[in-house]
Amino acid sequence: MILVTGGAGFIGANFVLEWLRSCDEPIVNADKLTYAGNLRTLQSLEHDSRHVFARVDICDRQALDALFAVHRPRAVLHFAAESHVDRSIHGPGEFLQTNVVGTFTLLDAARAYWNELPAAQKESFRFLHVSTDEVFGSLQSADPAFNERTPYAPNSPYSASKAASDHFVRAYHHTYGLPTLTTNCSNNYGPYQFPEKLIPLSITHALAGKQLPVYGDGKNMRDWLYVGDHCSALRTVVERGVPGETYNIGGWNEKANIDVVHTLCDVLDELRPTASGASYRKQIEFVKDRPGHDRRYAIDATRIGSELGWRPAETFDTGLRKTIQWYLNNTAWVEGVTSGDYRNWIDMQYGHSR
Numbered sequence: 001m002i003l004v005t006g007g008a009g010f011i012g013a014n015f016v017l018e019w020l021r022s023c024d025e026p027i028v029n030a031d032k033l034t035y036a037g038n039l040r041t042l043q044s045l046e047h048d049s050r051h052v053f054a055r056v057d058i059c060d061r062q063a064l065d066a067l068f069a070v071h072r073p074r075a076v077l078h079f080a081a082e083s084h085v086d087r088s089i090h091g092p093g094e095f096l097q098t099n100v101v102g103t104f105t106l107l108d109a110a111r112a113y114w115n116e117l118p119a120a121q122k123e124s125f126r127f128l129h130v131s132t133d134e135v136f137g138s139l140q141s142a143d144p145a146f147n148e149r150t151p152y153a154p155n156s157p158y159s160a161s162k163a164a165s166d167h168f169v170r171a172y173h174h175t176y177g178l179p180t181l182t183t184n185c186s187n188n189y190g191p192y193q194f195p196e197k198l199i200p201l202s203i204t205h206a207l208a209g210k211q212l213p214v215y216g217d218g219k220n221m222r223d224w225l226y227v228g229d230h231c232s233a234l235r236t237v238v239e240r241g242v243p244g245e246t247y248n249i250g251g252w253n254e255k256a257n258i259d260v261v262h263t264l265c266d267v268l269d270e271l272r273p274t275a276s277g278a279s280y281r282k283q284i285e286f287v288k289d290r291p292g293h294d295r296r297y298a299i300d301a302t303r304i305g306s307e308l309g310w311r312p313a314e315t316f317d318t319g320l321r322k323t324i325q326w327y328l329n330n331t332a333w334v335e336g337v338t339s340g341d342y343r344n345w346i347d348m349q350y351g352h353s354r
């Protein structure tokens with residue numbers, strides 16, 4: 001049995017679905033079900049006894065202790081977090097609570113459980129902390145990509161909270177010997193991503209005839225990885241990673257935001273032409289920049305390739321096409337998540353007329 005936190009969110013749910021497609025080891029999935037958590041994503045597992053869902057806040061120590069005692073996992077994969085930079089700018093408190101206090105509470109519950117395990121199980125236990133490249137801060141155009149020795153320099157409340165959680169994970173290994181692993185991954189995209197992040201927001205807005213908001217000059221660079229490739233990297237790290245180490249995960253796919261939106265419009269023009277025949281590119285609007293907007297992220301994924309043998313399977317073109325096709329085929333899922341709360345967020349962030 002493995003324990004997954006945040007397995008009703010975008011990456012966690014993709015991980016759970018793929019895990020149970022490829023093996024029979026059960027999962028206990030602990031998720032608070034915030035606005036970003038969605039059980040509809042896990043509907044195919046409704047009657048699957050290999051998946052046990054528990055509505056649990058990772059800040060709730062008692063609930064976590066009970067999960068460890070009942071399910072006795074051999075590994076923890078910790079996805080649960082507040083994950084959207086723009087929301088962290090409007091309300092940083094929740095990020096401190098879940099990402100820092102929650103990770104600390106989970107680490108401490110895991111340590112108490114791990115301490116009591118028999119020697120062989122203690123040795124093989126793993127705590128994998130899923131983190132982000134944003135902890136490394138912002139690169140200039142000529143800088144080398146982030147590697148595992150790049151100093152931390154977080155700039156947003158989101159990245160600061162993730163950086164703090166990474167430090168606690170490091171400290172729990174160094175101080176108590178808890179067999180931790182940390183991964184720092186670049187921007188993900190793929191099925192089941194909540195439509196507040198750039199790619200799903202652009203797809204859903206394009207199809208609804210709304211503006212495609214591009215912040216600032218559109219030249220900020222992100223390094224994109226298809227979510228299925230992130231999940232395969234996490235499986236590799238949990239099975240073969242060295243405790244106490246960190247691994248950067250990326251797809252070698254650096255793109256300027258405006259190029260991402262252009263490509264997305266071109267694929268949509270081909271797969272779902274507009275009634276008027278006009279390109280979706282016409283809906284692009286440059287809008288006010290995000291405060292403190294990091295200019296460039298880029299991941300050097302050499303280590304996970306050379307030491308653990310992982311490689312991404314998708315290119316940006318194949319992954320984006322799959323993603324767009326998924327959103328075209330799954331309009332009911334999108335309608336289900338774009339509730340009143342979602343509309344309030346879009347109104348606050350982009351203005352009522354959009």
Ligand code: NAD
Pocket residue numbers: 005006007008009010011012030031032033034035036037038056057058059078079080081082083084098102130131132133162184185186187188189194
């Ligand atoms: P998400 O926002 O889609 O999902 C987060 C999940 O965590 C949701 O199901 C939510 O209900 C749950 N959650 C939030 N607070 C909780 C709490 N207090 N207790 C229990 N559950 C709680 O996020 P995501 O995009 O799937 O990201 C997952 C992890 O991967 C995060 O740790 C994030 O920092 C990291 N990451 C994300 C990306 C990306 O591009 N999305 C890239 C690198 C790393």
Ligand code: TYD
Pocket residue numbers: 084085086187196197198199201213214215216220221222257290
């Ligand atoms: P996002 O998907 O929010 O991920 P992150 O901020 O974690 O990298 O944003 C990706 C990039 O796209 C980032 O540079 C901000 C930009 N962006 C826009 O230009 N418009 C938007 O509406 C959003 C949500 C993001």
